[in-house]
Amino acid sequence: MNKLLREIYNNGIEFVRTFGAFQLFFMRLLRHSPGILIRRFDLVIMQVFNTGALSLVIIMVSGLFVGGVLGLQGYSNLARFNAEDSIGVFAAFGLVKELGPVITALLFAGRAGTSLASEIGLMKATDQLSAMEMMAVNPVPRVLVPRFLGGVIAMPFLAAIFSMIGLFGTHLVAVELLSVDVGAFWQQMQSTVELEDINEGILKSIVFGVAASLIAVWEGYNAIPTAEGVGRATTRTVVITAIAVLIFDFMITAVML
Numbered sequence: 001m002n003k004l005l006r007e008i009y010n011n012g013i014e015f016v017r018t019f020g021a022f023q024l025f026f027m028r029l030l031r032h033s034p035g036i037l038i039r040r041f042d043l044v045i046m047q048v049f050n051t052g053a054l055s056l057v058i059i060m061v062s063g064l065f066v067g068g069v070l071g072l073q074g075y076s077n078l079a080r081f082n083a084e085d086s087i088g089v090f091a092a093f094g095l096v097k098e099l100g101p102v103i104t105a106l107l108f109a110g111r112a113g114t115s116l117a118s119e120i121g122l123m124k125a126t127d128q129l130s131a132m133e134m135m136a137v138n139p140v141p142r143v144l145v146p147r148f149l150g151g152v153i154a155m156p157f158l159a160a161i162f163s164m165i166g167l168f169g170t171h172l173v174a175v176e177l178l179s180v181d182v183g184a185f186w187q188q189m190q191s192t193v194e195l196e197d198i199n200e201g202i203l204k205s206i207v208f209g210v211a212a213s214l215i216a217v218w219e220g221y222n223a224i225p226t227a228e229g230v231g232r233a234t235t236r237t238v239v240i241t242a243i244a245v246l247i248f249d250f251m252i253t254a255v256m257l
Contacts (some may be wrong), residue, residue, distance in 0.1 A: 006216055020242055032141035034204055036149065043142075047150025051112035051213075058107055063095075063162040066103060067169025070163050074170070075178050084180050088189035091170040096193065096201040100163035102249055105208035108155060109241035113216040116147050117237040120220025121230035129221075144221060148213045155209025156202060163201065200256050204249060211244045 036044060120143065123129050129139045165217040167189075174180040216237045223233035 014024060022218060023191055025221075026214055028140055029145055029214070029217070032145045033149060036145045038139055040141075040146070043146035044149045044153070047146045048154050049150075051108070051116070051147075051151045052154025055108060055111050055154070055158060056161065059104060059158050059162050060165050062107060063100075063165035063167040066099060066162075067091060067095065067166030067171075068173045070099075070166065071173030071178070072169040075174060075180070078227060084174075084178075085184035086188055087170065087174045087180055088167075088185040089192045091167060092189045092193045093197065094165040095166040095170075097197055097204075097254075098249075101159045101201055101204035101208055104155065104159040104162045104205065105212055105245045106242055108151070108209075109212050109216070109238050109245070111238075112151060112154075113212050113237045113241055116151065116213070116216040117220035117223070118230055118234045120144070120147070120217060121223035121225075121233045124221065124223060125225040125230055127225075127228070135201065144217050146231045147203075148217050151213030151216065152206070152209045155212065156205040159201065159205035159208075163234060200252070203256075204252050207248050207252065208245050212241045212249060215241050215244065 070091045071087060074090040075084055078090065123143065131145065132139045132142065137166045171182075171185065173184055175182045185212055219233040219237045219240070220230075253254050
């Protein structure tokens, strides 16, 4: 019993210590962010390309088929109430407020997050970060901040593209395949979806972008400098990001309601 209590106590202390270090790390990134945006914006643009543009294919393909599934499921369920023309509203609310930001964040963690964590972890394992410090170059603003900002900037755009492609996929299935009236499909969507609904999706995508990028950079920077350590950091990036995204999704949805 004493051993169990001791382990619980030690794990609790370790969690508090790690959480505090994580918050201080976040503050360091924020402190250097304005300077990087002003003086070295080219580094941020490069990371927006690496995390955003290179993720477009998986985002667009996933969005198309998610939208298609929404079209099939929406038609199947709404037809019971003779409300097939409301598929556009059903898909728009689902994609803009929920599925777009959440699935985009999960795909971002699987593609871009793992890339960031493994890249930074490999730089640490090969002593590149230590070499920068020996040359009086701070690796935080030079390496970490541009990657963090690149992910934060890219996420809202990826979520918007996911939602647009998803609506296009719903249109293909509902209008072209199931013969739903195209006028009713888009008109009801335009008259029902309000700016507050779009703002909720934007807020979620920004919060998810901060969380996913921060976790990826943190795990890579604190990875054990071995091949096994980098692998574990990459795995933790995906797992922790997925949990954080779902928790933040619930919290934001509850607040917005």
